[in-house]
Amino acid sequence: MIIHRYDATRMSKQFGIDISSIDGMDFPAGWGRVRPGERSDSHQHDETEMFVIIAGEGVLIVDGHRYPVTAGCAAQFAPFESHVLENTGDKDILFFLQYRRDADSARRSASSQERQDPRRPQFVFSTPPTPNGDLHLGHLSGPYLGADVYVRYQRMIGNPAWHMTGSDDYQSYVVALAERENTTPAAAAQHFSREILQTLKMMDIEPDHYTVTNDAPGYAQGAQRFFSRTLGEDKVIFAESAALRDAQNGKYLYEVDVSGQCPGCGGATNGNICEECGEPNVVTDMAQPLSKRSQLPPEHTRVARYLLPLHRFEQQIAEHHKVGRVPARMRELAHRVFSRPEFTVPVSHPSEWGIAPAEAEGEGQVIWVWPEMSYGFLYDIEQLGKKINRPWSADEPGKDWKIVHFFGYDNSFYHSILYPALYHLAYPEWQPDIDYHYNEFYLLDGKKFSTSRRHAVWGKEILAPQSVDAVRFYLCLTRPEQERTNFRLAQWEEEVRDTLLGEWQDWLHDLGERVSTAYQGNAPDAGIWTKEHVAFWARLNGLLQAITDALNPDGFSLRSAARHLKTLVTETRAFSRSQQQLAGIAQWRDEYRTAVALELAAANLLSAVAQPLMPRFSARLAAALGNETAQSWPQQAQLVTPGNRITLQETPFFCDPQACDPQECVPQEPAGQEQPSDVHWQWLEEKLGVLLPETRLHPTHVLSQLGATSLMTVTLQYQLLHEYQVDVPLETLLNQPLGEIAGHIARQQQGATA
Ligand SMILES: [Zn+2]
Known part of the structure; x- marks a missing residue:
């Protein structure tokens, strides 16, 4: 028997609190103490751990969720659940802890959907693009496609998530462009901001909120308020420091x-x-500097600016990096940045283009556009909240917010080091929970894509309704996630021809023909299952799990997801070839129809799991299998309902990039889907999806019964007027079934065009 008594003098610092171990027990155990106002560092591990609170009161934060605890509470954490114990009382928290390593629990938790489900609002940002040019495939393949697929998948598994981005107007690159083009920065920004939004739309990426920073109501004032919060002693100070100026014009x-x-x-x-290398500099620390304009070495000078002593925040950044999904590459960059003995970052610059600080001393300067962006994300959340009637405020970030960033590696310093430091200064009480998803450079024919050098394949050159899914698929497949990857137009065309046309479409058309010939075009029911059938069925479920893992936050990888989609089709074709040997043999017809039913099940699964990556293809495939487009993520492979009308063989899915005539070949929604009321229903679903993100809509639903507020309904009414020039009374919107409203819009619109 072991009796161990807590001894306050034997504690030592671990995980930011006081811990002592208890030796000799069957499972490792110890005592923990958290002082008032303290909290343990967030961490997670493969062991299952248990806490028993003996004294005090506080909050357990498990994967971002807060649970109040007091003396007498016991809690168990599954493997990999992050946990923090925070003392909110005025006495010490004393607790007993014990942990146990169990491979089976760890295996289950590693791929657990539930553990990765934040169960709270997720704000997903792709870095606001600089409006100094349109978007090319390098941009699109990175943050924008990443955030779009992420949000589509999250919605399918039933989580509220929104994709937000905007136009980062106040970048110095916009000024440089305006000078070259002999126009104003505002005009240049406005032009490309529109182009960018249009290109995103052509890529089937429609952000839930898009902020144009030089034109957004309340944005500049909000950014000033945020900036003012970061100022003060031991914070951002206004002081003179070394700077560079052009030797010719003094700029x-x-x-x-x-x-x-x-x-x-x-x-x-x-x-x-x-x-x-992703490291920041302050220009005076660059060797052999050269002014771009005069091509002369610049002169050294001293300029008073707002300065952030970043080196003082190493500890805070390290703590922040223990909270969310922070790739090793971000932690390593932070290590490099903080290994400098001192690093003070100017966060304002003398310039005309940008938002001036509210303080008088900052006259003639603007808030540096990157710190401004850290506020911009909070502003976007507030604006989204206004649209969907949530009380989110940029001046008071919510403890339950889950922020997810998608960005290129060269923005890592800003997103994962500078912003958390500024948030810490502006909102010391807020512990932001942020996931970081970065991408490396996508190369074009071996060289970096470049807007300024026009070395690019522009989105608009390649995107069309008949190509968008093939582009999305190929960009997913070759996305530069861990290393740089290369785009070649010829390879893209080859992939479309060999994989999407040669394998996917070929198989789907062939399957459709066989169902048409052997089963009069109706899905057969499974009959007798052979061992090969059972193995294939198990394999389909295994692939579903692999694709699920590739889209869940921990292991999010579009390359992996796209590769598994390819594998799904390759293996189904092999299965199909082996089973077709029994076609037409009367004795084995019950076995053969099982094989065909399983091929249809594979197509069914493909349709559902391809949806976040290739939404149009997914919808066409579902329709050709006699199904509705999948609304939720499948839990397992499923047979197509016997008797469903199969029209695979007459559905065009992809077309050859070289041979395609868009007039002849537009594989849009199949005939019959483009009925006006369907279009309007989809429109309503899309708009209401933003307003009522947690509701799965049905044509019989009535808005007033769904808890829609009149503010939301007015928003919808305005959108109808704005986009369709159709005026629907508020009463109708609130009280008629949504299906009837869709019909109403269709009739009014026809009336208007007739
Ligand atoms: Zn470098």
Whole structure:
């Protein structure tokens, strides 16, 4: 027997609190103490752990959820659940802890959907693009496709998630462009902001909110308030420090105005951030600097600016990096940045283009556009809240917010180091829970895509209704997730021809023909199952699990998801070839129809799991199997309902990029789907999906019964007027079934065009 008594003098610091171990027990155990106002560092591990609270009161934060606890509470954490114990009382929390390693629990928890389900609002951001050019495939393949697929998948598994981005108007690149084009920064930004939004739409990416920073109501004032919160003693201060200016015209130099050698890697870089190694610079620390305009070495000068002593926040950033999904590459970058003995970052710059600080001393300066962006994300959340009637405020970030960022590696410093430091200064009480998903550079024929050098395949050059799914598929498949990857037009065309046409469409058409010939075009029911059938069925479910793992937050990888889609089709074709040997043999017809039913089940599964990646293809395939488009993520492979009308053989899914005539070949929604009321129903679903994200809509639903507020209904009424020029009375919108409203819109619109 073991009796162990708590001894306050034997405690030592671990995980940010006081811990002592209890030796000799069958499972490792110990005592823990959290002082008032303290909390343990967030962490997770493969062991199952138990806490028993002996004294005090506080909050357990498990995967971002807060649970109040007091003396007498016991809690168990599954493997990999992150946990924090925070003391909110005025006495010490004392607790007993014990943990146990169990491979089976760890295996189950590793791929558990429930553990990865944040069960709270998820704000998913793709880095707001700089409106100094349109979007090319390098942009699209990275943050934008990533965030779009992420949100589509999250919605299918029933989680509220929104994709937000905008136009990052106040970048110095916009000024540089305006100078070259002899226009104003505002005009240049407005032009490309529209182009960008249009390209996103052509890619089937429609953000739930899009902020144009130089034109958004209340944005500048909000950014000023945020900036003011970061100022103060031991925070951001206004002081003079070294800077560079052009030797010829005396102009202050930063970012795109100046180049030199990166203090981190020694490679060539522009001012302020190195695209190669991701490290920031402050331009005066670059070797051999050169002013871009005069091509002369700049002069050293001193300028008063707002300065952030970033090196003081190493501990806070390390703690932040223990909370969300933070790739090793971000932690390693932070290690490099903080290994500098001192690193003070100017967060304002002398410029005309941007938002001036509210403080008088900051006259003639603007808040640096990157810190401004850290506020922009909070602003977007507030604006989204207004649309869907949630009380979210940029001035008071919510403890339950889950923020998910998609960005290119060269923005890592801003997103994962600078922003959390600024949030810490502006809102010391807020512990932001942020997941980071970065991508590396996508190359074009071996060289970086470049907007300024026009080395690019532009979205608009390649995107059309008949190509968008093939583009999305190929970008997923080749996305530069862990390393740089290369795009070649010829390889894209080859992949469409060999895989999407040669394998996918070929198989689906062939399957349709066989169902038409052998079963009069109706899905056969499964009959007798052979061992091969059972093995194939198990394999389908295994692939579903693999694709689920590739789309869940922990292991999110579009490359992996796309590869598994390919495998699904390749293996189904092999299964099909082996089973077709029994076609037409009367004795084995019950076995053969099982094989065909299983092929249809594979097509059914493909339709559902392809939806986040290739939404149009998914919808066409569902319709050709006699199904509705999947609304939720499948839990298992499913047979197609026997008797469903199968029209695979007459459905065009993809077309050859070289041979395609868009007039002849537009595999849009199959005939019969384009009925006006369907279009309007989809429109309603889409708009209401934003307003009532947690509701699965049905044509019989009535808005007033769904808890829609009149503000929401007015929003919908305005959208109808704006997009369809159709005026529907509020009473009708609130009290008629949604299906009837869709019909009403269709009739009014026909009346208007007739
Ligand atoms: Zn570098």
